[in-house]
Amino acid sequence: MINPGSQPVEGAREELAAANLGPFLAAVGEQGGAVISEPIRDMSADVDGRFAWRFEVDGMPVLLLMPGVELVRLREDLTAQAPCLL
Numbered sequence: 300m301i302n303p304g305s306q307p308v309e310g311a312r313e314e315l316a317a318a319n320l321g322p323f324l325a326a327v328g329e330q331g332g333a334v335i336s337e338p339i340r341d342m343s344a345d346v347d348g349r350f351a352w353r354f355e356v357d358g359m360p361v362l363l364l365m366p367g368v369e370l371v372r373l374r375e376d377l378t379a380q381a382p383c384l385l
Contacts, residue, residue: 305383307347307348308349308367308368308382310348311348311349311367311368311382313350314367315370318370319365319366319370319373322370323363323365324338324354332356333357335358337354338353338354339354341362344362345364348368349367350367351363351364363384365384366382366383368382
């Protein structure tokens with residue numbers, strides 16, 4: 300089965316993904332994670348309307364593919380079609 304939320308994100312915009320990065324990193328901290336490096340944009344890893352950043356959390360490398368949609372869609376859309384992080 301394919302999760303519809305992992306499908307390409309239609310109408311994705313880089314500036315929306317960038318705006319979502321701050322709240323995401325804050326949530327990592329609220330859950331006890333320590334972001335120990337500044338997120339670095341990695342355009343070569345962008346795919347299907349998800350925009351890539353690399354950083355470290357608790358000493359572990361992370362590649363985040365953030366959907367370029369409004370934050371409210373990521374937080375409040377509980378349907379299977381909601382774009383998910385990869």
